[in-house]
Amino acid sequence: MTALTSGDQRRKTRRTRPRRSPAGLAPWEERPSPAGRLxxxxxxxxxxxxxxxxxxxxxxxxxxxxxxxxxxxxxxxxxxxxxFEAYRQIFSDTVVSRAVLVSTLVTLAGTAVSTAVSVLGAYSLSRTGSFLHRPLLFSILLMFVFFPGIIPVYLMVSGLGLKDTYWSLILPTAVSAFNVVVLRSFFMNVPGEILDSARIDGAGEFRILFRIVLPMSKAVTAVVAMFYAVGYWNAWFNAMLYIDDTRKWPLALILRQYVVDSNPLPSATAGVTGDAPPTLAIKMAIVVIAVIPALILYPFVQRHFTKGVIVGAIKG
Incomplete structure (x- = not known):
């Protein structure tokens, strides 16, 4: 009996492999009934x-x-x-225009800081022999159970001189334990052989992270960055606690004060409120402005979203 070559075996496999039907169904799949399709x-x-x-x-x-x-x-x-009268009134008011600018800058800076810190922390925790690996990992996992509370955080922010600064909108919520654990889970699935070969070639840890690990982790990094960006854009509680100057209010706080509580908008002068009552058209225009960035951002990371959110669920 003549032995089959690898090419003959591949051709035989292609000939015997069951083909899909013209409707795109596999042989073991049933055609959906009209009632099911309806x-x-x-x-x-x-x-x-x-x-x-x-x-x-x-x-x-x-x-x-x-x-x-x-x-x-x-x-x-x-x-x-x-x-477009409602939008014209909004952008003719320096308060809302400035709030949009503040939210944009805080979102960009906060997303960059949070993503960088989370990636660095997750990569170090994914290396079992790193410095203080177990205590740091335990501290991160402990954040799932305990939160210091509003008063200690407020006292810390005030003690560090961050009150009424833009950093008070970023640093108190700069790191999410959940996102760090998700990134760590993905980094641990990177084949160790690739990292060992890079070390043999003389690559350091930072070069391995930025040249090997991150390019292989685009999906999860994009999803984590999107979570941070949406969180910063919609955050209003920190601004209400730490920002006294109304000129530094982000759009989310304007949205809450004007749309939810129906309070007059603050004027361009700090601490002074206007007398114009809120109208429904202007309220809805502010809501649209607040929603647009998320609608623009999501299509760019949508193709990574499914892979990123299920990372660590399966191996192989």
């Missing part, structure tokens, strides 16, 4: 409407005139003329 389509349609319905209403209300909003008596469901 049910899936109906369910997906309902989910899309539930998600897009509120967004549609908010955007349409922000683009409606005050007369239309007053006539309807609330959120606008049917368009009756489009106007």
């Amino acid at each position: 049910g899936k389509g109906t369910l997906l349609t309902l989910i899309v409407l539930i998600v897009l319905g509120p967004l549609y209403t908010i955007v349409l209300t922000s683009l409606s005139s005050s007369e239309t909003v007053n006539r309807v008596g609330g959120l606008v469901l049917v368009p009756d003329g489009i106007t």
